[in-house]
Amino acid sequence: MKNLAEKHQANGDNETIDLEKSLIPRKKVKFNYSTRSVIYGDIGTSPLYVFTAIFSTPPTDPRDTMGCLSLIIWSLTIVPLIKYVLIVIRADDHGEGGTFALYSLLARYSGLAIRGETRNDDLTIGNYDAVSIQSHKDTPNFIYRNKKIQGVLLAFVILGASLILGDGLLTPAISVISAVEGMEVQVPSLASGVVPLSCAIIFFLFIGQQYGTDKVSKCFAPIVSLWLFSLAAIGIWNISGDPSVLKAYNPYYAFNYFIRNGSDGFNVLGGVLLCITGVEALYADLGHFNRHAVQISFSFMVYPPLVLAYMGQAARIIEDPTVVSNTFWITLPQTGFIYWFTFILAILATIIASQAMISATYTLIHQAMRLDCFPRVKIIHTSHHHQGQIYIAEINWILMALVLVVIIAFQHSANLTNAYGVAVASVMLITTFLLTTAIQVVWKFHAVVAIAFFLTFGLIDGAFLVSTLQKVPDGGWFTLxxxxxxxxxxxxxxxxxxxRVEYELKNKTRLDNLFEDHSGTASSENSNVLAENSTANGNETITSATTTSAAITSTTITIRQSQKNQLRLLGSGLKVHRLPGIGMFYQDASLGVPLSFSHFIQHLPAAPETLVFISIRPVAVPYVGEEDRLVVRxxxxxxxxYKVIARYGYMEPISQSRDFIQKLIEAIRAIDPEQTSLKPEAHPEEQVVTYVVSRQQVRPNSGSWFKKTLLKCYVFLSNNSRETHGNWHIPHEDIIDVGMTIPL
Incomplete structure (x- = not known):
């Protein structure tokens, strides 16, 4: 520990960092859904359409059915069970999974900042792992050394997230319509009602999102569990007619299928892939549960019923190949009660699968926003108890409209299977690439292990992707x-x-460039005495006047004690009036004086008695505890x-409410007990707080026509997105906008 502290000090890191405390694991802040089985909704409803997607015409050779069944069984075994449940979910970011969690891990272990500059005081956050505290300056990895690799990494993360969102668009459509199609098997005259009923279910599902999923979620686990039990029972009933399908566990049948069918056999992988859709949702929703619960539940409660269901369907196809026209519903017992009970259960299960993807879409958008990868939208928290239950109105209505268009355009689940799968295969390959990098960067395994992992699973993912790309002309183009x-x-x-952040960093200024020196003399000795560091409350507040003054104010300025509250503008000598209250001036970069303050003070020479230059800093961890929230100097x-950095993880909502102000006041008092404007006896509601934010107008100023076009697109997105502070719980009447133009 001592060596690490000395290393940081040798590198010029003057911040006081309690490394002993930073290595103590802190209790993770987690939200907990009661929807214990919701993550299996997608992969659990795949038996509704897999065999129908594989066979466009009835198979004439039973060996083809056995070969496809063997491919399904081994795909379920290798991809969801071995790759994801046993390996991928181990790459969790303090319990969180998904594309952005992997990016967070890689960024943190490579010393990369989410926004702006890298700060060593982030190492004091309890969630930062011990290994990642090792200085990337002394031992930089290949990601930190190469800007191009960083760009490629970010591009893969963005592409993967976008494709998952595309999967979220198709999952509700194909799941619901494949379940509703069951009624036309029993009552053919109802075939014309499949699309209208599917649209009605989707409509009411999205309408209900604004009320939250807290109450409905209590029914999710029993319904999915009952659905999986039904799949197992139906599968065993069908297997009893032809137990020979149990031999499909022998991979010989899969290899034999490829040998006999050649390139035509390769094309079937696009349909086989549909049996493992939902694996990315399983990984992305890891934060709702824990790794061991997912491993146990999938291995013993999900995997066996799915295998039994596919075996049972294969047994019936061997007996009567014509059932491939609607395999699941035709292979059901046609007894009225059992059939219609299963029909209702299938509708509910597909609604759950749709809900899982809708909720995952909201979460993914929220994570992307927190990592500066998506335009700002309004986040509404629908539960007082579960932090992860959110609702995004704009995304909800856009997603609903697109899902309805998909249902109306494709009409049948068989048509949708052509569009489905391309996104899944692409995301699987991207996850393999990211995890290959994490094996070496995060887990510190030898490069040979990473290469072996990529060659093994990358070959499988690549085969699925190449096969699904053949569906692009028939509907796959929509997803892409x-x-x-x-x-x-x-x-x-x-x-x-x-x-925009780089512009603010390049044009940062210091208070010395705004205000006059009252004494007219310089004394570095006196300055250094008065600029001593003070540390309070461990990691809660970290003070370093020396470091800050290098970026904000000169260390060679002397202000008499009796005059240090008096400010005069440099050049004009105009006196700046200090008014009662607290002024919160926000900036994207955490160095220098906010541009909003420079514009404000030049147009209106008045400032609150307590000036706070605050930067909202996203960090590469899911959650930041309140003890690590503030860095005050x-x-x-x-x-x-004062200079304040408020740190938030990518899974957390930003709050600048009265509770935050009270904690900020306490932190300021801790480092500056002589502060007279913040009375200890004053109630937080009595403090006059003004929030000053910059309303920036980006103006394309230079560069090629291509860059100017991209900047115009950015300006359009910025003008049509929510304000930066729109989700910060700031009273609108206390906000002042400072307009400025940023030439880029």
Whole structure:
């Protein structure tokens, strides 16, 4: 520990960092759904359409059916069970899974900042792992050293997230319509009602999102469990007619299928892939549960029923190949009660699968926003008890409209299977690539292990992807187009936001460039005495006037004690009036004086007695505990002026409410007990707080026509997105907008 502390000090890291405390694991802040089985809704409803998607015409050779069954069994075994349940979900970011969790891990272990500059005081966050505390300056990995690799990594993450969102568009459509089609098997005259009923279910499902899923979620686990039990029972009933299908566990039948059918046999992988859709949702929803619960429940409660269901369907196809026209419903016992009970259960199960993807879409959008990868939208928390239950109105209505268009356009589940699968295969390959990198960067295994993992699972994922790409002309283009559009939007937003933050960093100023030196003399000795560091409450507040004054104010300025509250503008000598209250000036970069303050003070020479230059800093962890939330420093010798960094994880909502202000006041008092404007006896509601935010107008200023076009797209997205502070719980009457133009 001592060596690490000395290493940081040798590198010029003057911040006081309690490494002993930073290595103590802190109790993770988690939200907990009662929807214990909701993550299996997608993969659990796949038996509704897999065999129908594989066989466009009835198979004439029973060996083809056995071969496809063997492919399904081994796909379920290798991809969901071995790859995801046993390996991938181990790459969790403090319990969180998914594409952005992997990106967070790689960014943190490579020393990359989510926004702006890298800060060593982030190492004091309890969620930062011990290994990641090792200085990336001394031992930089290949990601930190190469900007191009960083760009490729971010591009893969954005593309993967976009394709998952595309999967979220098709899952409700194909799940619901494949379940509703069951009624036309028993009552053919109802065939014309499949699409209207499917649209009605989707409509009411999305309408109900605004009320939250807290109450409905209590029914999810029993329904999915009952559905899986029904799949197992129906599968055993069908297997009893032809137990020979049990031999499909022998991979010989899969290899024999490829040998006999050649390239035509390769095409069937696009249909086989549908049996493992939902594996990415399983990984992305990891934060709702824990790894061991997922491993046990999938291995013993999900995997066996699915295998039995597919075996039973294969047994019936061997007996009567014509059942492939609607395999699941025709292979059901046609007894009235059993059939219609299963029909209702299937409808409920597909609603759950749809709900899982809708909720995952909201979560993914929220994560992307927190990592500066998506335009700002309004986040509504629908539960007082579960932090993860959110609702995004704009996304909800857009998603509903698109799902309804998909149902009306494709009409039948068989048509939808052509569009389904391309996104799944692409995301699987992207996850393999990211995890291959994490094996070496995060887990510190030898490169040979990472290469072996990529060659093994990358070959399987690549085979699925190549097979599904053949579906592009028949509907796969829709998924790819939607994913490409989302990836373009996310990429432009990330690029434009990065340029805007870099502009603020390049044009940062110091208080010395705004205000006069009252004494007219300089004394570095006195300055250094007055700029001593102070540390309070462990990790809660970290003070370093020396470091801050290097970026904000000169260390060679002397202000008399009696005059240090007096400010005069540099050049004009105009006196700046100090008014009662707290002024919160926000900035994207955590260095220098906010541009909003420079514009404000030049147009209106008045400032609150307590000036807070605050930066909302996203960090590469899911959650930041309240003890790690604030980094507070006093700015040089100026009385009542403070630099604050508020750190938030990518799974957390940002809050600047009265509770936050009270904690901020307590932190300021801890490092500056002589502060007279913040009375200890004053109630937080009595404090006058003004929130000053910049309303920035980006103006394309230079560069090629291509860059100017991209900047115009960014400006369009910015003008049509929510305000930066829209989700921060700030009273609207206390906000002041400072307009400024940023030429890029």
């Amino acid at each position: 187009s939607f994913g490409a559009l989302l990836a373009t939007i996310m990429g432009i937003w990330k690029w434009g936001t990065t340029l 006093k700015v040089g010798l100026y009385e009542g002026i």
